[in-house]
Amino acid sequence: MFWSTKSWDAAGKHCYITGGSSGLGLALAKMLAAQGAHVSIVARDEQRLARALVELETVRQSKAQLFQVFSYSLLTAEASEAALKAAMERHSDVTPDAAFLCAGKSIPRFFVEYTTAELTEGMDFGYWVQAWSAWFLAKKMVAQRRTGSITFVSSTLGLMTVPGYSGYCPGKHALRGLADTLRCEFLLYGIDIHIFFPPTMFTPSYEEENKIKPALTKKIEEADGGLTAEQAAMGQAHITADFLTDSFRVSSRGSAPSNGWILDGVIDLAARVWIPLWSTLTDRRVRAHREGHYQHLQEIGFFAF
């Protein structure tokens, strides 16, 4: 998924993984550890971090491999700087060879029902939790004249939108804007930028999210089969892991490089037919939900606002 295994050998490399104590991040950390990489994981929950460390040991390839876990929130530039510095300490303060920014979470809700705190959190956990890490790491890499790669993790919702995710889609779109800008700008330094758009993954965050997700959003998502974090982490080359997301990648490519001019053209032809049909169907579903939604707003006392 993140890279073509032919062109990149993880053995002996220092891989820095945020959000690496569960879900996609953990699956990726184990895969890299099994390939002989040094792995540094940053996440918040100390118990999950401890468990992740145990899991990494089960796939250890050599005594020389260094596995580290650190508890930081990553929501500010300062915390992101501290986390990266901690991970670099036992690597002679040298920047990691590859960073995978998997931290993030979503709070699905109807726009008018979000609180200001929730909307702010949406951007914090959708965008800043990765952007600050990338910013400090890039500065360090350039200052040390090091090359390497930074991989952001957006979402299918970074390429298209679904009602109920107005607090999440903006941050995931923003990540895409950042990654696209940096992909070109960082040719200046020889730093590679990737961005992964995973579809629905059945991870702990997803279960958490489902508890509060609007019923309408669940219905629209039904078509999305989802896949496990392991499948995503094992998936093919850069950047998508399923046909749905690939269609949205191609049909929202803008100025981003294609994954192959001809194949992308064919996918785009299909997308040109099925996405408008999907959109029309989705619009119809939303309109049909109108009465039920006003009832819901009545029940939660919205009109007293």
Add this chain to the structure above:
Amino acid sequence: MFWSTKSWDAAGKHCYITGGSSGLGLALAKMLAAQGAHVSIVARDEQRLARALVELETVRQSKAQLFQVFSYSLLTAEASEAALKAAMERHSDVTPDAAFLCAGKSIPRFFVEYTTAELTEGMDFGYWVQAWSAWFLAKKMVAQRRTGSITFVSSTLGLMTVPGYSGYCPGKHALRGLADTLRCEFLLYGIDIHIFFPPTMFTPSYEEENKIKPALTKKIEEADGGLTAEQAAMGQAHITADFLTDSFRVSSRGSAPSNGWILDGVIDLAARVWIPLWSTLTDRRVRAHREGHYQHLQEIGFFAF
């Protein structure tokens, strides 16, 4: 540009315009005033607001028209709420018929050179300055069971990216993610969502921006002819105002509705050829700038970091 004049008559309508004291916002305010609308402008600079009020008077159509200006920063939910409430006061506290969220500015700089404050400002002025207004207005509209329209103003840089804008593209991409989500979600309420992607406009903000813009960014932008705010405000239907942006709109459509299946298909075919060529040329320019850029970093003392 913002709507088809055939389908919407501004006369007697209350139009709420943020960032309306200069540039695109002011041009739009005058156009709506000339069509007989009540106009409320929100911006920061009190002198510019006073001048804007004078300009509105020059196009007044009837005594009944109410022109108002308010000074608010709009960067927080609270300020955005206060601004809208102030504008609604003399309209019996009823929500505006149409809101045009034109507030915003950009700080172009290389990613590793941004300060944390500048990156935060990038998202504040690229995204939140419009998102908070939309959020509070939408809540009020739904609570009052009113319909109407909300128009966001993104940028060509909300559909594609250019090196030097890593502090701006994310916010403008985020706005696009928000508008696309709300376009569908707000079918629930009958509130119309539009988003405009203006190309380079020769406005006061642009002149400000050019003073600090990296030389490389200027070079890449040369191909973009730009247009005046008046041209943009007079331009045709929803949503773009030049062929370049239209190409990026079509080639980054994702799940957004098309402006016409056949014409968009033709534009997309052209885009499929010229955008990859443009990208390749841009990548080459960036690589060629590498040495000059390291010299620049040396000069500003970056490596002491």
